[in-house]
Amino acid sequence: MERTNSFEALKGHVVICNCNEKVKTIVEELQNSTVQAPLDVVLIVQDSKLWHMNPSWHPVISGTARFLVIYGRPTEETVLKKARISSARASIILADPKHGKLADAPSSLNAIAIERANPQVHTVMELLSSMNRPHIEQSEINEIICLGEISEKLIASSCITPGVTNIFENLLTTEDGTPQIFIDPIPQRARQLSFRQLSRKFILNEAPFLLIGFIRNLRNETRIVINPKSSGLISKDTPLPGRSKLITMGYQKPDFLPYL
Amino acid sequence: MDSKQLLKKHSLKDSIFELLEPYGGKFRSTPGSLIVDIIIIVCILTSCLLIPLGYYFPEYDSFFWQLEFCFTVLFCLEYLMRWIVSINPITYPFSLFAIIDFLAIMPTLLVIHADYIFLPFFRGLRLLRLLRLLKFIRYRIFFYRAYIGIRNWSSALTHHYHLRQMRLLFLVTLVFWILGSNLLYFTETRLVGNTGPYANYWQAYWHIIIVLVSGIEDKEPLSLLGRIEVSFFLLIGICFAGLVTAELVSILVKQMNRSGKIQLKAPSSRLHHHIVIISFNSHLFNVIKQITAAIKGRNQIVIVSQRGNNIKIANPKKYKKVSALFGDPLRRSILKQAWIEHASRVIILSSDRDENESVLEKDNRSLMKAIAALSFNPDVHMTVELQTQDSLRYASHLAGVSYIEAREFGERLIGQAVMNPGVTEIYTSLMTYTDDSSEFYLIPIPEELVGKTLKQAQLFFLDLDDEPMILVGIDRSPDQFPASNFKLNPVSDEDGLSSPGAILGKNDNLILIAYEFPSFAGVNQDDLWKGRILLRH
Numbered sequence: 001m002e003r004t005n006s007f008e009a010l011k012g013h014v015v016i017c018n019c020n021e022k023v024k025t026i027v028e029e030l031q032n033s034t035v036q037a038p039l040d041v042v043l044i045v046q047d048s049k050l051w052h053m054n055p056s057w058h059p060v061i062s063g064t065a066r067f068l069v070i071y072g073r074p075t076e077e078t079v080l081k082k083a084r085i086s087s088a089r090a091s092i093i094l095a096d097p098k099h100g101k102l103a104d105a106p107s108s109l110n111a112i113a114i115e116r117a118n119p120q121v122h123t124v125m126e127l128l129s130s131m132n133r134p135h136i137e138q139s140e141i142n143e144i145i146c147l148g149e150i151s152e153k154l155i156a157s158s159c160i161t162p163g164v165t166n167i168f169e170n171l172l173t174t175e176d177g178t179p180q181i182f183i184d185p186i187p188q189r190a191r192q193l194s195f196r197q198l199s200r201k202f203i204l205n206e207a208p209f210l211l212i213g214f215i216r217n218l219r220n221e222t223r224i225v226i227n228p229k230s231s232g233l234i235s236k237d238t239p240l241p242g243r244s245k246l247i248t249m250g251y252q253k254p255d256f257l258p259y260l
Numbered sequence: 261m262d263s264k265q266l267l268k269k270h271s272l273k274d275s276i277f278e279l280l281e282p283y284g285g286k287f288r289s290t291p292g293s294l295i296v297d298i299i300i301i302v303c304i305l306t307s308c309l310l311i312p313l314g315y316y317f318p319e320y321d322s323f324f325w326q327l328e329f330c331f332t333v334l335f336c337l338e339y340l341m342r343w344i345v346s347i348n349p350i351t352y353p354f355s356l357f358a359i360i361d362f363l364a365i366m367p368t369l370l371v372i373h374a375d376y377i378f379l380p381f382f383r384g385l386r387l388l389r390l391l392r393l394l395k396f397i398r399y400r401i402f403f404y405r406a407y408i409g410i411r412n413w414s415s416a417l418t419h420h421y422h423l424r425q426m427r428l429l430f431l432v433t434l435v436f437w438i439l440g441s442n443l444l445y446f447t448e449t450r451l452v453g454n455t456g457p458y459a460n461y462w463q464a465y466w467h468i469i470i471v472l473v474s475g476i477e478d479k480e481p482l483s484l485l486g487r488i489e490v491s492f493f494l495l496i497g498i499c500f501a502g503l504v505t506a507e508l509v510s511i512l513v514k515q516m517n518r519s520g521k522i523q524l525k526a527p528s529s530r531l532h533h534h535i536v537i538i539s540f541n542s543h544l545f546n547v548i549k550q551i552t553a554a555i556k557g558r559n560q561i562v563i564v565s566q567r568g569n570n571i572k573i574a575n576p577k578k579y580k581k582v583s584a585l586f587g588d589p590l591r592r593s594i595l596k597q598a599w600i601e602h603a604s605r606v607i608i609l610s611s612d613r614d615e616n617e618s619v620l621e622k623d624n625r626s627l628m629k630a631i632a633a634l635s636f637n638p639d640v641h642m643t644v645e646l647q648t649q650d651s652l653r654y655a656s657h658l659a660g661v662s663y664i665e666a667r668e669f670g671e672r673l674i675g676q677a678v679m680n681p682g683v684t685e686i687y688t689s690l691m692t693y694t695d696d697s698s699e700f701y702l703i704p705i706p707e708e709l710v711g712k713t714l715k716q717a718q719l720f721f722l723d724l725d726d727e728p729m730i731l732v733g734i735d736r737s738p739d740q741f742p743a744s745n746f747k748l749n750p751v752s753d754e755d756g757l758s759s760p761g762a763i764l765g766k767n768d769n770l771i772l773i774a775y776e777f778p779s780f781a782g783v784n785q786d787d788l789w790k791g792r793i794l795l796r797h
Contacts, residue, residue, distance in 0.1 A: 021667070022667065022670070022671045022674070025668075025671040025672070025675075026671050026675050029671065029672060030675055030678060030679070033679060036679060039678070039679075089678070090677075090678040090681070092674055122677075122681045124677040124678060126674065142681065142682075143677045143681070143682070144684075145670055145673055145677065145684055147666040147667060147670040148543060148546075148666070149546070149688075150669050150670055150673065150691070151543055151645060151664055151669075152543045152546040152547050152550060153546075153550060153688070153691035154664045154666070154669065154691060155543065155547050155550075155645060155664050156546075156547050156550030156551050156554060156693065157550075157700075158643040159547075159605045159607055159641075159643055160551065160554045160555065160693065160699075161699070161701060161702060162641040162662065162742045162743075163662070163702060163735075163737070163741070163742030163743025163744065163746075164699075164700050164702075164743065165643075165662050165663075165743075166662075166743040166744065167700050167733075167743055167746070167771065168669065168687070168690075168691070168700075169668075169669070170746075170748060171748065172669060172673060172676060172687070173672060174672070174675065174676070174679075179748045179749050180676065180680070181676075181680065181683050181687070182680055182683075183681070183683060196722060196723075199722050200719065200722060203718045203722065204715075204719075206715070209749065210718075210730065210732055212730055212732065212773060215682070224682075224685055224686065224689060226686065226689055226697070226773065227698040227728050227729060227730050227774065227775070228728065229728045229775075230725035230726075231725075236728065245682075247686060249732060249748060249749050251749070
């Protein structure tokens with residue numbers, strides 16, 4: 001259950017706005033991650049009655065990380081200040097069940113308020129209707145997750161390649177012994193090396209992670225390249241510049257240097 | 261090991277091999293293969309047609325002979341090409357199809373040397389050219405598909421344009437026409453002799469058809485009995501014209517009502533290797549969009565729903581291969597009409613018809629539909645959308661069924677998006693089927709990699725430039741339950757999948773990230789034919 005701790009010492013924490021049935025799993029995932037240090041979580045609850053009426057939404061806190069609850073509107077500056085949004089690492093804006101199917105609008109406004117309070121914070125918003133995605137993508141919100149879209153894509157993937165959902169499930173879970181996908185900046189020593197060269201090095205040096213792609217800028221546009229082709233503007237032989245990021249699959253956050 | 265060894269198969273020789281193979285019967289069949297099939301089939305039919313033509317029109321014999329000579333040259337070329345590109349050129353001439361191909365050219369080759377052949381035997385040899393028809397055995401799948409296609413097309417036409425009713429109407433009219441013409445002819449010739457308009461037998465037919473079709477009297481009979489008979493046929497004609505007009509109006513109204521909606525499946529149309537989507541919810545259109553993008557419209561999609569007759573679509577062109585079946589998916593007659601026993605895949609969406617229903621009730625309904633579908637086709641791969649994880653506790657007893665509970669994935673993805681910013685786009689890309697994105701594929705291990713280490717296999721795929729792919733894991737699941745025992749990026753000794761020294765066995769499946777189903781994957785023809793594998797090519 002929630003612990004009463006000072007908000008003052010919060011840094012690099014996660015702020016969750018609104019409460020719904022997903023709070024429990026998300027908080028537990030963030031605090032029980034096997035690949036990185038548990039994260040402190042601050043939950044901003046608008047409707048305290050709703051929160052107290054649903055004990056099944058309350059996460060079980062077992063580790064050293066803190067879970068703090070603030071009652072108030074996530075759009076209010078004072079509430080965000082209290083949640084120490086300026087020093088937060090990320091913010092998750094969940095759909096408020098009070099607004100039903102129309103929760104996307106208040107969620108977007110919450111996200112915009114957070115982005116204004118701290119443009120550096122990584123905002124992740126839960127979207128209910130995929131139809132609203134193009135509008136929200138125009139804002140500063142970093143990541144938009146629509147359960148409906150995930151469902152559609154997984155159903156189609158499972159239909160084409162039976163069993164593929166198990167692979168995604170395996171990748172998405174943070175339990176011990178399951179791999180995850182990581183995105184990390186390219187180390188200085190690896191700059192100007194191509195995907196093929198880097199992959200070869202990692203395979204030959206028996207790295208515990210797999211290089212599956214990279215992110216790089218091309219003509220002021222960020223391009224995500226998974227499984228690069230051998231030809232084209234960005235291929236597996238194109239040298240990766242300094243600002244590129246490597247996409248890997250592994251059990252721990254990758255440490256590239258020993259394998260270069 | 262040369263990493264390009266695997267793709268080396270796709271040399272000119274293999275391209276010719278694929279081109280000569282019957283379309284659809286072989287993995288990665290190209291449209292060129294279809295064109296070659298059609299050309300050969302037309303040539304076989306035309307060359308066989310030359311035999312009766314030669315008998316009926318002996319004056320053109322030399323022209324027919326020239327044509328026959330051309331066809332024989334073509335079949336000889338085909339025979340030689342097949343021999344050259346065959347997997348084993350030594351045993352090829354003794355294979356069934358090679359013998360048939362040889363029999364197809366042999367009679368003409370013998371006729372060319374007819375100087376040494378006894379004349380009656382020479383004529384018999386000409387008839388032997390009909391052996392060419394045996395070549396059709398090779399194209400049995402093509403003919404079967406064409407038969408199914410024509411049958412479905414005709415049943416759709418019959419259903420949409422009320423052809424059955426129209427046919428009956430025309431049959432009744434035909435009977436009345438023949439009956440009326442003969443009756444009037446005999447009545448008039450017996451009673452007034454050869455002077456009236458109905459005195460000529462064929463003229464009687466003309467007058468009666470005018471009466472029947474237009475409902476207007478064309479020529480007046482001279483006898484009283486004839487006039488009574490014509491009056492009767494006039495009444496029949498009025499009824500007939502009315503019925504035809506009513507049917508035409510009904511077709512037009514139906515067409516107007518159905519415009520902008522998914523076409524209904526004709527009751528008698530037969531489906532094979534199709535995808536059945538049971539129930540309707542807001543995900544339906546995007547699921548269809550994804551599947552169509554993945555399989556490039558190769559397979560028909562049938563939606564079975566109680567809202568099947570009213571599914572509105574914005575762009576009918578995109579739904580050409582999609583049809584709907586109206587009815588309760590829990591009724592066996594409806595599932596039978598969907599040909600579920602011949603379906604390649606079944607998707608059960610969580611119906612949102614009753615908003616007051618709890619998530620558990622919705623899941624129970626979906627699971628009942630899954631049980632109903634499995635009772636028809638226990639081997640089909642099924643994907644069921646669930647609303648709550650609670651249902652999974654008992655749903656998991658249904659073997660071979662994949663369950664999608666989006667909330668579970670969403671919660672985990674939100675968590676990962678915080679820990680690894682940007683990761684949602686990676687997952688989205690891996691879940692989306694487009695020509696420019698990679699997805700996960702499970703393929704049987706190529707023979708060349710059996711006995712190699714995982715490290716060697718990874719290097720092998722890294723250098724496979726024609727088809728970029730990354731080996732990310734090993735799957736050691738039983739065939740009927742794919743990805744139930746697998747390891748992604750194996751690093752530990754768990755399950756005997758240690759990296760990088762894990763030795764790949766012949767029963768292993770590889771988990772790859774690729775743009776398309778790898779062309780070298782050893783696809784079981786039986787799986788392909790039975791629709792267990794959905795190809796993207």
